[in-house]
Amino acid sequence: KKRKLLPVEEYVEGILNGNITLLSKAVTLIESSKPGHQQIAQEIIVRCLPYSGKSIRIGITGVPGVGKSTFIEALGKQITGDGGKLAVLAIDPSSERSKGSILGDKTRMEELAGDKNAYIRPSPSAGSLGGVARKTRETIILCEAAGFDHIFIETVGVGQSETAVHSMSDFFLLLMLAGAGDELQGIKRGIMEMADLIAINKADGNNAEKAKMAQRQYQNALHLFPPKESGWEPRVSTCSALAKNGISEIWEVIAEYRKATVKNGYFIKKRNSQASFWMHETIQEQMKRAFYQHPEMKEKIKDFEQKVLNSEMSSFLAAGKLLEIYSGLK
């Protein structure tokens, strides 16, 4: 089945007018692997770029079971209730989906899905983390051009995707649960250190006391880390997304962060370094892919890896030989 394509102009005009159907169609082109679709998508992005950027991009992560969907609904309704327009995107590479992610399912965010000022777009489903991240990053541009001034980028806190989300967010929010003892179970090392805010969810009923304790514990742990370049001291909040307790307080913290970092220049500095980061990231990713996916290289790489493991060759020599073979192929 051949999808009918519109002229670039129509997508762009639709997006700039806030037409959700055309926005969705353009995002589908971004996600498509067909070269023709990619070309149109790139033209749309270039045309939308001057209208993008006027938003706050909030990365949200947390392990399955932490109540992420409920939290996103609660914080999202707060935003649309205040007159904001919210796009909810996700990074969820297929390789991680099997680990229990439930991202990309509109049915789990019914209230937001029915909200005219919210746009929920499931994660592009296929491809490497780098590919998925690139698509999400480009989708942000179109959403911003369509007038969404609040962007959530969510991911499940079990893999490498947090780093990708962090590299396209202004503010990074880590959702946690109060547990017993080893609170960070399941959260990969280093994620806590990226957080601008740790929100301990499900702080209700019998859990409220435990959440307060966890809050103090995290606050102490955060103090052990060196100051952030943003000048921002990461906070720890408790909330109950279900009971909608603590949500407006979290929203105020985010607003405070934005104000502080816009003022000290970090906000735009980070945006610029992210844009440049993604250019270099894409270059390196594509060079790597060309090398590792070259049909004549796959077997050779395995062979030389085995030689290294057998101590027949140093890692460095094996790399050199493989690059020699590769440059002879092109």
Added chain:
Amino acid sequence: KKRKLLPVEEYVEGILNGNITLLSKAVTLIESSKPGHQQIAQEIIVRCLPYSGKSIRIGITGVPGVGKSTFIEALGKQITGDGGKLAVLAIDPSSERSKGSILGDKTRMEELAGDKNAYIRPSPSAGSLGGVARKTRETIILCEAAGFDHIFIETVGVGQSETAVHSMSDFFLLLMLAGAGDELQGIKRGIMEMADLIAINKADGNNAEKAKMAQRQYQNALHLFPPKESGWEPRVSTCSALAKNGISEIWEVIAEYRKATVKNGYFIKKRNSQASFWMHETIQEQMKRAFYQHPEMKEKIKDFEQKVLNSEMSSFLAAGKLLEIYSGLK
């Protein structure tokens, strides 16, 4: 001045006989940037590889002022006193040297420098982190072939080099000082999480009490992290390298780690994944270098980066154009 080269056979024989002069000459070839030297170095390495690996490789990091040299001397003398042979290597890319590193200076480890069972080799002085790390990794191979069954790889705890050291160590030791409040000042995020042992140095005199407090604090902080793949629970010790207190206890912890990870198979598993990691790392590093250092690319990269920052082009499109230009050049 032309350095006189020996036949490969002579270097190899010398190294296998534990001849320090020939070992040093071979390491100098590893560090040389001349292609001819590199070729001989690679031949020596290949010949030594089958005799390498029978050691414990201990990464040691800590900010300047933590007493790293004194600690290395104390732990080193413990090792040679027990009949071990110790090589002390370092990773200290020139870019970081200006930040206050004092690595590579034998005079700061006089006792060890005079010990026949110790070999101190300063960090290769020039080049990128990747290049320096590669040279250190290859030097490990020669040292092991020369009979050194204990390898220290030290670095200053202010930059990216800890990750490199971690990726070639069996055991990672972080030296700290007891301070007031924010203990981790100056230690880059994530380094604490790599540690198998945090040793709080200068735990003597008036400082002993503070060190004990810091020990408890770190122990609590470490509990917040998820279990390590090694199955090892990171420890926190106090010591005084100057007074030689707590050093033999630290040595026992390292022995315990080795025993536990050899038994559960993690020791060899980690070694293998490090060897494969370095092969892939070298491939990617060299591809990157070829791209970024191509004389005709430098200007273009700057141009396109500027276009991205001006929102004239998406990061992805700019990357694609640059790769197109690059592949037309070769």
